[in-house]
Amino acid sequence: MIVKSRRKMLTLGGAALAGMMFGAPTKARAATAFTDNDILNFALNLEYLEANFYYQAAFGTTINVANAASTAAGAPLIALSATVGTAGNINVPAVGGSKVPFSTITVGSYAVETAVEEGKHVQLLMSALGPLAVAQPAINISASAGGAFPTLATAAGIPGGSGFSPYANDSAFLVGAYVFEDVGVTAYHGAASLLTSAANLSTAAGIMGVEAYHAGLVRTTINYLDPNLTGIGSYTNLISALRAKLALAGLLGTSPGTYDASPDDYGLANTSVSLAGGSNVTATAIVDAPASESIAFARNTTQVLNIVTGGGAVNGTTVVSPATGVFFPQGLNGLFK
Amino acid sequence: MVGAGSVAAATMVGCSMPASPAAVAPPTTTFTDADILNFALNLEYLEAEFYLRAATGSGLQASDTTPGSASPYQTIGSVTVGSAAIVAGTTTAQAEILNEIAFEEENHVRFLRSALGSAAVPRPAIDLSFFGPLAVAAGITTAATGTGSFNPFSSFDYFLVGSFIFEDVGVTAYSGAAPLISAAGVASGYLTAAAGILAVEAYHAAYVRTSLTGRAITAGSATAYPYITAANQVAALRATLTVGNSAAPSTMGSVETALLLPTSTSSPSSIVACSPTNAVGFARSVNQVLHIVYGSPTVGVKSGGFFPNGVNSIFATTTA
Numbered sequence: 001m002i003v004k005s006r007r008k009m010l011t012l013g014g015a016a017l018a019g020m021m022f023g024a025p026t027k028a029r030a031a032t033a034f035t036d037n038d039i040l041n042f043a044l045n046l047e048y049l050e051a052n053f054y055y056q057a058a059f060g061t062t063i064n065v066a067n068a069a070s071t072a073a074g075a076p077l078i079a080l081s082a083t084v085g086t087a088g089n090i091n092v093p094a095v096g097g098s099k100v101p102f103s104t105i106t107v108g109s110y111a112v113e114t115a116v117e118e119g120k121h122v123q124l125l126m127s128a129l130g131p132l133a134v135a136q137p138a139i140n141i142s143a144s145a146g147g148a149f150p151t152l153a154t155a156a157g158i159p160g161g162s163g164f165s166p167y168a169n170d171s172a173f174l175v176g177a178y179v180f181e182d183v184g185v186t187a188y189h190g191a192a193s194l195l196t197s198a199a200n201l202s203t204a205a206g207i208m209g210v211e212a213y214h215a216g217l218v219r220t221t222i223n224y225l226d227p228n229l230t231g232i233g234s235y236t237n238l239i240s241a242l243r244a245k246l247a248l249a250g251l252l253g254t255s256p257g258t259y260d261a262s263p264d265d266y267g268l269a270n271t272s273v274s275l276a277g278g279s280n281v282t283a284t285a286i287v288d289a290p291a292s293e294s295i296a297f298a299r300n301t302t303q304v305l306n307i308v309t310g311g312g313a314v315n316g317t318t319v320v321s322p323a324t325g326v327f328f329p330q331g332l333n334g335l336f337k
Numbered sequence: 338m339v340g341a342g343s344v345a346a347a348t349m350v351g352c353s354m355p356a357s358p359a360a361v362a363p364p365t366t367t368f369t370d371a372d373i374l375n376f377a378l379n380l381e382y383l384e385a386e387f388y389l390r391a392a393t394g395s396g397l398q399a400s401d402t403t404p405g406s407a408s409p410y411q412t413i414g415s416v417t418v419g420s421a422a423i424v425a426g427t428t429t430a431q432a433e434i435l436n437e438i439a440f441e442e443e444n445h446v447r448f449l450r451s452a453l454g455s456a457a458v459p460r461p462a463i464d465l466s467f468f469g470p471l472a473v474a475a476g477i478t479t480a481a482t483g484t485g486s487f488n489p490f491s492s493f494d495y496f497l498v499g500s501f502i503f504e505d506v507g508v509t510a511y512s513g514a515a516p517l518i519s520a521a522g523v524a525s526g527y528l529t530a531a532a533g534i535l536a537v538e539a540y541h542a543a544y545v546r547t548s549l550t551g552r553a554i555t556a557g558s559a560t561a562y563p564y565i566t567a568a569n570q571v572a573a574l575r576a577t578l579t580v581g582n583s584a585a586p587s588t589m590g591s592v593e594t595a596l597l598l599p600t601s602t603s604s605p606s607s608i609v610a611c612s613p614t615n616a617v618g619f620a621r622s623v624n625q626v627l628h629i630v631y632g633s634p635t636v637g638v639k640s641g642g643f644f645p646n647g648v649n650s651i652f653a654t655t656t657a
Contacts, residue, residue, distance in 0.1 A: 105599055105600065105601060109550075109602065112599075189533055192529055193529045201516050202515070205511075205516075205620070206617035208535070209535055209539045210611050210617065213611075216541070217546075220547040259529060270433065273436060276389050276396065295448065296537055
């Protein structure tokens, strides 16, 4: 069957849509031209990070070393065989992390499921990119002193942040997972309109959907365990505030894209809403989206880089590239870094 | 109206998938971006009516259902309420989540209507009593109405099953539609908007699936928590409605992921509906979505199920 190309110009039904007032999609900050592969490679860097985190938490191993737990769960063994990247930052095994001593079936099973899915995403992107796939860069997912997680937790203002380990127990793991998932959604969402092939768009949309399922899973579970938001629920607001601050800095003073109004990240704080013109009622924030339209946020690559490097992508209103820090101590590989 | 065929056995876990499950065959009629957004709007009208009534007992305001001046559809459809009412017996926390989802679906209706302007279609006729016959077709109950019939408003657990009918479908519908948006539409921001709505539908789907799974785990077994089985029966019904249609058999196969009930901390859950091959989310074609919401596997059907007068769309009739 012939798939209609997105590039085919179709009429928009006369004047019917003339009044559309959409903003143009946010362009990536790279000064040079980019291709679909560059976008997919940016995503691959992020998937390497997520997969290693979840593999450690669920199985106690990295994606490139199989153990009994990862094998039993059907998690792909990823050979770190890609060659594209900066010398010294090619196929460095991820540092840090350990298996979470899960005490509840709920949280343990979520970790296993998510790890398997993120592993498959790495596998898919490496396969799609073939010899153009970027190598895994140096990744820090450590909870040791100075590691990525205590650094981030301290910056967010989480109580006892300097000792925060997402590998300590079920609740801490959920907080660790919370760090990643909404970011994945905004990254893929921001990239959607930049992809030129329908096949790549279908794949990216499909992966974005899965990241949103993950985010929804984590937020639902945290909300269930801490509905009054006095514990880990409150941490989500701290983490979201930090991400929003880093994302705002990533705009370098320019106007945000249509779906990136500040703040572009909401934790689990309840809201007050009117339904069908009625009196206001209390609503949760399982979904990370603004109340104006309930459409998920979208970020550009500089914003995402600034988040995952803990501010390493900007210096005032100047881009810093390669961006390094926190999860990517030597920066990412590929064009967007 | 609804095929009374046998329920497929719960063997969907690990079913083999095509290599690229995300690509769908486009509609065979010529269409515009407005047609795509209007198709989505029909589905959002349905979801909004369901969730608003579940949360408040009332549906969309009239001003959120009217046709744009340029729409060929000028009649606002009525809603057959059936048993729709505020979900009984919810906790404060559950009610607040219902409020959130209803708010977001209402926002989606408003967003699409605003985006479409004078091209916006009005709300089509919606039948919320279809849950009854749907549950019979799925093998969940034997009564379509009255005592013993399925009522998603009768308890929070029944509400979760009712929501389950919609949510994975919403995600797959947007996923299938996204690549159909024209280059001009992309430049205008429609694709980004559709992707952003897709993400929110996925958050909703995750909420429903996580809740069903978590409550089943707490109960200890599917026997103790039959709602997880009921959800899987819904998924099986959706699969039978959309596979093997005569005119142009779907190349997608089943795009369902059954809900697992994990029994240890090292066994996986299945919160995410995605391909077991590459963990990419599913996409559905317009026809596949229609088969589900019309409750019919038949080609050439233009109404039924939740839409007794069909959707207000050039795609209203199933062609495959």
